[in-house]
Amino acid sequence: GDEEPLPPKAKSMNLLDVTVKTRWSCIFCGECCTDAFADSWLLNDVAKTVGKPLDGLCSRLGRDNRCSDYSNRPSSCRAYPFVMVKHQGKVYLGVHAICPGLNTGAEIELEKIKARLKHLYFSRDAL
Template identity: 35%
Template sequence: MEPKQFVPSKFCLSCDVCCRFSEADSAWSPALTDTDILKLPKELINQKNKFELKSYKDVYLCPCFRLEDNRCRVYQSRPFDCSLYPFLLVKKDNKFFLGVDLKCPFLQDKQNSHEFQGFVKYLLAFLGQEDIKELIKINPQIIGDYQEDVIFLQEINLS
């Protein structure tokens, strides 16, 4: 129950944007669904049901991030939120949207391409599946508030 990936993993492995955050309680750290919490090591999750980020130099790292090789050590069971990124679910004025975070350098290059348009179409169909809509409805924490750098792509109907 995870979407296909738009960004090639080879590109991600040489990027230093994901999995690092500027604050210990960053709004950008992954929101965890009930299912994510069951799959992930309990000692990595705090009382707010978020990852307990670890201070490292001038940033905070996801506890699942492996600095040595720039990889996620729970990749096969990573949170739904992480599998969606750099796309994300956002709300504004009581409406829900599929958005994209332009902090992702791959997206910055691709946002006007046919490939991107095609992927957005695919993702909207993926999010429109009944089981995915249900997952989102019972885990509203995965729909974030409007954030700087996020572009709203299309409204999503969860009913």
């Protein structure tokens, strides 16, 4: 859905609506490789590729808070913190609320994000 608010189930996933005013920049904090695992919907997707986390950390997270296998990371990691949610036949765009990079940097290029996520989520190796 193009500027439609997220469905109610998105709240239980810690997701917020994404708009042209959403600001985000990766600050390389590594939170998405640690705390994000608390959300089982994300863990299930990542675990398919990298295995279950060890002590709450992704097994590929290096000491420098960077992925040790960045070029082969799963689709959900490539898209993070942006997520596509399917609900009653529609696809919605959300952003994971726990990402410390939210509200930093410039306003996102919404159409670019949508196109990237559609490619990641609906390509052969994605969900």
